[in-house]
Amino acid sequence: MSVTIRNLSFFRGNTPVLQEINADFADNSVTAIIGGNGSGKSTLLKVMAGILKYSAGSLLLDSREVASFPVKVLARKRAILLQNPAAPPELSVNELLKLARFAFDTGKKYDQDVIDKALADTGCTALAGRRIGTLSGGEFRKVFLAMALAQEPELLLLDVVEAGLDADFCRKLPALLRKLIVERHLTVVMVMHDLDLALHCATDILGIADGKIRLAVKNSADAADQLKAFTSGAMHISTGPDGHLNARLNYF
Amino acid sequence: MNKRITAVTAIAVVITVITFLFSLKCGVWETSWHDVQMIFTDPENFPAFILRQLRLPRTLLAMLSGAALAVSGTILQKVLRNDLASPDILGVSGGAGCAGLALLIFFPGFSHYLNAATFAGAIFAAFLIALAAWKRTLSPVRLILAGVALGALFSTVSGAMISLNPEKISGVMEFALGGFSRCTMSHLSTSLPFFSAALLLAPLLAARMDVLALGKEEATALGLPVERNRIMALALAALAAATAVSVAGLLGFAGLIAPHIAGKLLNTRRAMPLLILSALTGAEITLAADLAGRMLFMPRELPCGLFLSAFGALFFLFLLLKEKEGEL
Numbered sequence: 326m327s328v329t330i331r332n333l334s335f336f337r338g339n340t341p342v343l344q345e346i347n348a349d350f351a352d353n354s355v356t357a358i359i360g361g362n363g364s365g366k367s368t369l370l371k372v373m374a375g376i377l378k379y380s381a382g383s384l385l386l387d388s389r390e391v392a393s394f395p396v397k398v399l400a401r402k403r404a405i406l407l408q409n410p411a412a413p414p415e416l417s418v419n420e421l422l423k424l425a426r427f428a429f430d431t432g433k434k435y436d437q438d439v440i441d442k443a444l445a446d447t448g449c450t451a452l453a454g455r456r457i458g459t460l461s462g463g464e465f466r467k468v469f470l471a472m473a474l475a476q477e478p479e480l481l482l483l484d485v486v487e488a489g490l491d492a493d494f495c496r497k498l499p500a501l502l503r504k505l506i507v508e509r510h511l512t513v514v515m516v517m518h519d520l521d522l523a524l525h526c527a528t529d530i531l532g533i534a535d536g537k538i539r540l541a542v543k544n545s546a547d548a549a550d551q552l553k554a555f556t557s558g559a560m561h562i563s564t565g566p567d568g569h570l571n572a573r574l575n576y577f
Numbered sequence: 578m579n580k581r582i583t584a585v586t587a588i589a590v591v592i593t594v595i596t597f598l599f600s601l602k603c604g605v606w607e608t609s610w611h612d613v614q615m616i617f618t619d620p621e622n623f624p625a626f627i628l629r630q631l632r633l634p635r636t637l638l639a640m641l642s643g644a645a646l647a648v649s650g651t652i653l654q655k656v657l658r659n660d661l662a663s664p665d666i667l668g669v670s671g672g673a674g675c676a677g678l679a680l681l682i683f684f685p686g687f688s689h690y691l692n693a694a695t696f697a698g699a700i701f702a703a704f705l706i707a708l709a710a711w712k713r714t715l716s717p718v719r720l721i722l723a724g725v726a727l728g729a730l731f732s733t734v735s736g737a738m739i740s741l742n743p744e745k746i747s748g749v750m751e752f753a754l755g756g757f758s759r760c761t762m763s764h765l766s767t768s769l770p771f772f773s774a775a776l777l778l779a780p781l782l783a784a785r786m787d788v789l790a791l792g793k794e795e796a797t798a799l800g801l802p803v804e805r806n807r808i809m810a811l812a813l814a815a816l817a818a819a820t821a822v823s824v825a826g827l828l829g830f831a832g833l834i835a836p837h838i839a840g841k842l843l844n845t846r847r848a849m850p851l852l853i854l855s856a857l858t859g860a861e862i863t864l865a866a867d868l869a870g871r872m873l874f875m876p877r878e879l880p881c882g883l884f885l886s887a888f889g890a891l892f893f894l895f896l897l898l899k900e901k902e903g904e905l
Contacts, residue, residue: 376797400800411792415846427788428800476799 326387326402326479326512327351328373333382335365335372335536342368343536346382350480350529353506355513357523359540359555360533366516367408369533370482373514374405386480400428404478408485408516410469414458418449418468421457425475443474446501448494463489474505481505483515487522495519499526520552520560520572546570582850585842589857593640596864600636601628603868605876634765635757639867639881640860641772642757642821643831647859648779649817650832651839651852655786656810657717663833664818666724667811671731672702673822677752678735682742691752692764692823696771699819702731707811715807755828755882757867768824775817776856782810783848790846828863828882834889835859841896862889 328350335343343365350356358366371377373384375391384391386402394402404425412421422443426436444450449471452464460468466489473481487495499522502513517523523530524544532540532555540555542548549562549570561575601613608624615625616633646664653662664670676698677691687694706727710720739749751758788801789810796803818832839855840846866884873879 371794374798376794396797396802397800400798405798407794407798410795413790413846415840415844420847424788424791424799427784 328480328512328514329383329385329388330373331383331385333372333379333384335368335377336380341536343372343379346538348531348538348541350512350514352512353510354529355502355506355515355527356529356531357515357517357527357544358531358533359517359520359523364533365536366533367484368536370405370484370514370516371407373480374403374482375399376405397428400476402478403480403482404473404476405482406466406470406473406484406486408488410465412457414456416457417453418444418455418457418460419453421468422472422475425472428476439477440471440475443471446474446505447471463491463494466490467494477509479509479511481511481513481515483513485516485518487517487519495522498522502526520556524570524572544570582843582845582854586850586854586857589854589861593857593861593864596861596868597636597640600639600864600868601632604632604871605878630762634762635760635867636864638760638765638768638824639757639864641768641776642825642828643835643859643861643863644856645772645775645817645821645859646828646832646863647835647839647855648776648852649814649821650834650859651836651848651855652779652782652786652810652814652817653832654836655790655848655851656807656814657721658790658792659717659721660837661833662721663830664814664822665728665832666721667815667818668702668706668724668727668731669699669815669818669822670827671728671735672705673699673819674735674753674827675731675738676701677826678738678749681749681752682738682745685745692767695752695826696819696823699822700815702727703811703815703819707808714804715811717807720811751880752826754880755826755885756870756880757825758878758880760824764824768820771816771820775813775820778813779817779852780849782806782813783852786810786848790848825863826880826882828885830882830886830889831859831863834893835862838862838889838893838896841893841900862892 330346330348333343333346334341346369358369360366368377372379375394378392419440422440423436429436444453447467447470449467452460452468470486505511527544530540530542530544530548531538540551542551546564546568549564553560553562559575560572563571565571598613601616602608602610608628612624612628615622616629619625649664653664654660673695677695680691680694681688706720706724707715709723709727710716712719785801785806788796788799789803789806793803821828835858836851836855839851839858843850843854845851863881863885866888867881869884870879870881
């Protein structure tokens with residue numbers, strides 16, 4: 326699914342949170358949104374998900390305005406992993422994932438297959454019978470990632486997917502995203518704080534500061550200087566032997 | 578998991594049926610099992626006729642009221658995502674109390690409209706609280722706070738009416754504690770459509786309630802129009818509780834405790850099994866409390882509400898203490 330954002334603004338009360346956003350997200354692309362705390366990244370993601378209503382401008386999903394979609398139809402097209410999801414602790418993981426199929430009329434058997442696949446893709450198969458309240462913080466996040474996948478989205482929005490996840494899972498994230506794209510041609514947009522992981526997952530990088538887009542680059546060796554400048558030198562950007570960019574914190 | 582739900586629900590049905598039969602048989606006026614049987618086989622026969630006119634409506638109304646309050650409480654606790662939510666916070670008790678008292682004190686000649694007045698008061702109060710809580714959107718926390726504040730206001734007005742008119746409130750006690758001793762066939766026939774609507778519509782909302790329990794943003798992400806469904810669920814909860822309160826007086830405690838008892842017995846949070854067992858639990862404890870009120874201090878009769886609070890609280894404490902550490 327392609328997403329086109331034109332002159333989009335979002336106000337909380339009278340405070341502008343997003344101003345004059347212009348961006349394009351193509352089929353099969355993975356865009357990482359980076360930026361400091363409070364810069365408007367999560368708000369942009371929620372606006373793209375149709376959870377928050379933007380104040381001005383336009384946001385098109387496959388050339389149809391997002392606000393014109395009924396919520397139920399939207400739920401069959403896009404899924405979002407929120408930054409702080411919540412669920413009743415007594416619910417089992419499988420019961421929770423069934424709720425991801427709320428908007429679908431695809432039948433119990435098909436739904437369960439989708440759920441099982443989402444659990445397998447995220448390495449959560451063994452958690453299916455567990456209660457939410459017994460999960461660790463990282464397991465909890467993985468289960469909600471599985472929940473987003475169980476909506477079979479064409480547009481997958483992830484808010485700091487790496488938060489709380491162990492190194493092994495992060496290491497496999499680029500491969501997981503590639504696999505999902507090959508299988509379903511989905512568009513991925515993810516807010517990330519780990520720039521190195523972002524550089525290994527994403528095809529495009531979008532930098533936000535003060536609610537405005539300050540950086541929009543393809544993920545290639547040419548972007549090194551712009552990335553360094555965007556992070557005000559907080560990150561050390563280097564080019565690996567394969568031409569890929571790497572990033573690490575610049576402590577000095 | 579599902580076995581446990583089936584087993585517990587089946588046991589609850591059996592217990593409720595047994596209590597139902599005892600409620601028909603037992604009371605100040607001694608009857609035999611044969612008389613009870615006659616209600617269904619030969620209803621025109623003398624003792625059966627009396628049972629049918631008096632004890633049957635009372636028994637059915639106790640069950641329906643208990644079930645309706647329990648369903649109301651279950652909906653509220655799920656939709657408002659708060660374990661302490663009960664029909665009282667929608668102001669149904671306070672509003673019903675005010676309206677009932679006002680009728681008894683200022684229009685004593687119209688006291689036969691008590692049920693209609695309390696129903697109207699309950700619905701009006703729920704509407705008022707929703708209005709006070711509304712600010713661009715219906716936030717659960719605002720609703721609870723507005724409910725508590727307006728509830729306090731309602732009890733102040735009720736208190737003032739009682740204090741200023743101490744001589745006119747003889748019939749108020751039973752209403753305030755909650756009970757079924759005045760219930761007749763006509764109460765049953767007027768309230769039955771409302772009870773049926775509330776109890777039959779609630780399961781239709783079960784799947785949505787599960788999604789609503791994840792919070793507004795997640796529910797929207799999963800494809801549920803949150804605002805509309807919250808209002809629908811709350812209106813249904815208000816209807817169920819208002820109907821119960823108009824028949825039984827202020828029995829709100831059943832609405833708080835029955836969903837918790839059901840939740841502990843089933844060890845689940847899924848709305849559908851919870852609604853069913855909680856309705857059965859509400860019906861059962863209310864009926865048992867009414868029966869105890871009739872039997873324990875014969876020939877004196879104590880209001881059902883007294884025993885309901887006592888039984889409900891004790892049974893729930895028992896479940897709470899029995900719970901193993903770390904059990905989920």
